[in-house]
Amino acid sequence: MILELIFLLTGVQSIILKFKVPPGQQQCIKDSVSQNTLIYGNYDTTSLHYSFTLSIINSQDQESIIIQHANDINQQFHYVMEESGEISMCFEVEDYADVTIFNLFYESGAEIYDQDLLAKKQHVLNLNETLDTMEQLQQDISREQLLIVDRENKRKHSFTDIQTKIIGFAGITFGLLIIVGACQVIYVRRFIVYKKLA
DSSP states (O other), X not given: OOOOXXXXXXXXXXXXXXXXXXXXXXXXXXXXXXTTEEEEEEXXXXXXXXXXXXXXXXXXXXXXXXXXXXXXXXXXEEEEOSSXXXXXXXXXXXXXXXXXXXXXXXXXXXXXXOTHHHHHHHHHHHHHHHHHHHHHHHHXXXXXXXXXXXXXXXXXXXXXXXXXXXXXXXXXHHHHHHHHHHHHHHHHHHHHHHHHHO
């Protein structure tokens, strides 16, 4: 099944699509793009068993594959059109996969005359990815610190329990010693009294 969307509006335009692709089938989104225009998009999917292809069809109906992705839950893509033509974004699901859901964000129409702008855009995206990674690391470190504190508290609690048991055992032992000593004193006194009477 092929899903074709032809965008006829001028200026910067963006779409957000959510669609399903059955196993062994393909869906394509097409757009006519003018020269020196930046196309940008990102998507996420519910399965790793797919392939994504971004291709360009020029005015002579020649198709060129620009970008290919596969086996990744999240991906992004961008390209600056060197000449006017039609682009095709195709999502194909492998035969043995389940029905796969794609969430696609696509934007086009911004004319790029300075190629450095694309590098700057990519630099910002890389910075965002780095910040996300640092935030994840910070969360991981916080979790590790909480685990360390929890283990330390458990160790202290266990040590306190051992101390309590030792003190209890010492008290019982001391009490038994007092009882044994008292019994010995009583026995000695009775023995002395018995000797005097004899």
